[in-house]
Amino acid sequence: MSIIDNINKLFDHRIRLGIMSILMVNEKVNFKRLKELLEVTDGNLASHIKALEKSEYIVVEKSFIDRKPNTQYGATKLGRAAFKKHIEALENIIKRQMK
Amino acid sequence: MSIIDNINKLFDHRIRLGIMSILMVNEKVNFKRLKELLEVTDGNLASHIKALEKSEYIVVEKSFIDRKPNTQYGATKLGRAAFKKHIEALENIIKRQMK
Numbered sequence: 001m002s003i004i005d006n007i008n009k010l011f012d013h014r015i016r017l018g019i020m021s022i023l024m025v026n027e028k029v030n031f032k033r034l035k036e037l038l039e040v041t042d043g044n045l046a047s048h049i050k051a052l053e054k055s056e057y058i059v060v061e062k063s064f065i066d067r068k069p070n071t072q073y074g075a076t077k078l079g080r081a082a083f084k085k086h087i088e089a090l091e092n093i094i095k096r097q098m099k
Numbered sequence: 100m101s102i103i104d105n106i107n108k109l110f111d112h113r114i115r116l117g118i119m120s121i122l123m124v125n126e127k128v129n130f131k132r133l134k135e136l137l138e139v140t141d142g143n144l145a146s147h148i149k150a151l152e153k154s155e156y157i158v159v160e161k162s163f164i165d166r167k168p169n170t171q172y173g174a175t176k177l178g179r180a181a182f183k184k185h186i187e188a189l190e191n192i193i194k195r196q197m198k
Contacts, residue, residue: 001116001138002137003120003137004113004114004116004117004137007116012112013111014103015103018101018102018103018192021195022194024196025195038102038103057125084152086124088194092194093120093186096123097120097123097183097186
């Protein structure tokens with residue numbers, strides 16, 4: 001087994017790491033807030049959200065507030081489990097540095 | 100400042116993370132050994148080595164052992180500093196999960 005075995009390819013991008021990190025500690029976050037927190041462009045954020053949605057790591061919830069569309073995102077059970085495993089794998093790599 | 104600001108784009112790949120992680124704790128490692136440790140193909144490893152070499156995070160040292168070519172890799176000072184910063188950024192993301 002290699003040291004990078006449990007590093008999830010789907011999280012091999014800082015923006016995806018950021019999205020998941022935010023959704024692990026906040027149940028629902030809307031697009032605008034994610035954008036502000038990560039300081040990324042609309043297109044960039046949208047493409048990474050799509051990838052995470054496709055793999056069923058996050059879910060999209062569309063609703064209206066004062067007749068304005070409000071799209072919220074949340075991490076799925078699958079996504080939470082996958083991210084935890086990824087974080088554990090990163091922790092193992094970090095521990096190697098401290099020996 | 101965003102939580103992903105110090106995540107280095109150049110390390111946004113599990114194989115690069117693996118290469119750097121190995122070179123942080125071993126002064127010199129040859130291609131064959133890196134390949135074994137990371138369980139990746141020649142082409143895949145070579146392309147990520149090239150990217151890290153281009154950004155001067157690793158150096159290549161070519162020599163001969165018993166007339167056979169022996170190519171070794173090592174992390175540069177710049178690479179070590181960049182990887183440390185990246186690891187610190189990952190640690191911050193991990194810490195957020197534990198609150």
